[in-house]
Amino acid sequence: MCLQTTEVLVNEAEQEWIEVVVPAKVALADGLAAQLVSAVPAARGGVQVRKGHVVFWVHPPKLETTLADVRACLRDLAEQGWLVDADKVRAGNLAPEEDWRDAWKKFFHTTRLTRQILVVPSWESHEPLATDIPIHLDPGQAFGTGAHASTQLVLETMQDLVDSGALPAPETVFDLGTGSGILAIAAAKYWPLTHITATDIDPLSIEATRENANANGVGDRIEVSTTDLANVKPRFPLVLANIQAHILRGLRDDLLERLLPGGTLLLSGILTAQIRPLVDFYCEGAVVELVSIRESKLNSEWSSAHLRRGD
Ligand SMILES: C[S@@+](CC[C@H](N)C(=O)[O-])C[C@H]1O[C@@H](n2cnc3c(N)ncnc32)[C@H](O)[C@@H]1O
Numbered sequence: 439m440c441l442q443t444t445e446v447l448v449n450e451a452e453q454e455w456i457e458v459v460v461p462a463k464v465a466l467a468d469g470l471a472a473q474l475v476s477a478v479p480a481a482r483g484g485v486q487v488r489k490g491h492v493v494f495w496v497h498p499p500k501l502e503t504t505l506a507d508v509r510a511c512l513r514d515l516a517e518q519g520w521l522v523d524a525d526k527v528r529a530g531n532l533a534p535e536e537d538w539r540d541a542w543k544k545f546f547h548t549t550r551l552t553r554q555i556l557v558v559p560s561w562e563s564h565e566p567l568a569t570d571i572p573i574h575l576d577p578g579q580a581f582g583t584g585a586h587a588s589t590q591l592v593l594e595t596m597q598d599l600v601d602s603g604a605l606p607a608p609e610t611v612f613d614l615g616t617g618s619g620i621l622a623i624a625a626a627k628y629w630p631l632t633h634i635t636a637t638d639i640d641p642l643s644i645e646a647t648r649e650n651a652n653a654n655g656v657g658d659r660i661e662v663s664t665t666d667l668a669n670v671k672p673r674f675p676l677v678l679a680n681i682q683a684h685i686l687r688g689l690r691d692d693l694l695e696r697l698l699p700g701g702t703l704l705l706s707g708i709l710t711a712q713i714r715p716l717v718d719f720y721c722e723g724a725v726v727e728l729v730s731i732r733e734s735k736l737n738s739e740w741s742s743a744h745l746r747r748g749d
Pocket of ligand 1: 580582583584589592615618620621637638643680
């Protein structure tokens with residue numbers, strides 16, 4: 439598994455990357471990669487699964503806190519019975535920007551995510567079919583290359599809504615926890631007149647989304663900011679939120695408040711074991727009802743929910 443987008447270069451010191459190397463038995467590596475992406479902020483930009491270890495990169499000033507985060511994550515997993523050793527986590531090679539990009543080139547290729555959506559990294563060219571919707575994205579520091587099941591689940595549901603005609607082109611869309619902006623960009627490309635409000639608590643995500651939206655020619659229709667959900671005032675016919683279950687739980691009332699009557703809410707980033715309780719919690723009070731739950735074909739540990747607000 440490998441994840442995510444666009445470099446955000448702030449100053450000279452940040453033009454270098456250092457490897458964080460997490461030893462992992464081959465059979466555990468995919469699962470461990472998913473755990474790291476969920477638990478370690480600096481791994482959101484994307485991890486690579488290699489033989490015997492999982493690797494990701496951080497800028498040097500973030501190394502020490504990241505190593506501490508990874509070790510804490512491994513200690514938690516060890517307590518749950520995983521055969522992982524926090525003491526073996528280490529810093530690897532320092533790589534200039536160019537080498538970092540080369541390292542990604544070996545692993546990150548053009549990938550079809552839905553009938554129409556493809557993610558195309560800057561180092562590959564792609565001859566699109568007439569119906570294709572390419573999204574141009576490179577791995578970076580914000581979550582969302584499309585490689586993660588939780589992102590794909592939302593894209594697949596959007597594709598179904600487009601294909602079935604169940605959702606007419608929405609005038610506006612809200613993407614909460616936009617990461618790289620991948621879902622906002624997909625919405626902007628599915629519906630060429632739609633305006634998207636995208637927010638994230640992580641300032642790196644805001645930079646990445648702006649850059650990616652511009653690279654995809656939709657920057658003028660995506661307004662991105664760190665605005666707190668409680669301060670996002672409009673209501674939307676379509677709301678997307680790919681964030682972990684415990685965060686979604688805390689955001690329920692504010693999130694439901696952002697839905698227009700008849701509006702569609704897609705929740706993702708949820709472990710399959712947690713999807714039913716979360717959906718039940720969202721449906722309490724009957725503001726929204728469940729339309730469907732989708733389990734990932736890529737990784738059945740992840741599921742998403744499609745909810746609809748009453749008219
Ligand atoms: C799993 S990533 C999803 C990224 C992208 N939307 C995708 O589908 O690939 C979740 C994102 O939510 C952001 N996030 C976490 N808590 C948040 C909150 N309370 N409000 C807004 N964004 C939040 C994180 O910074 C992260 O970028």
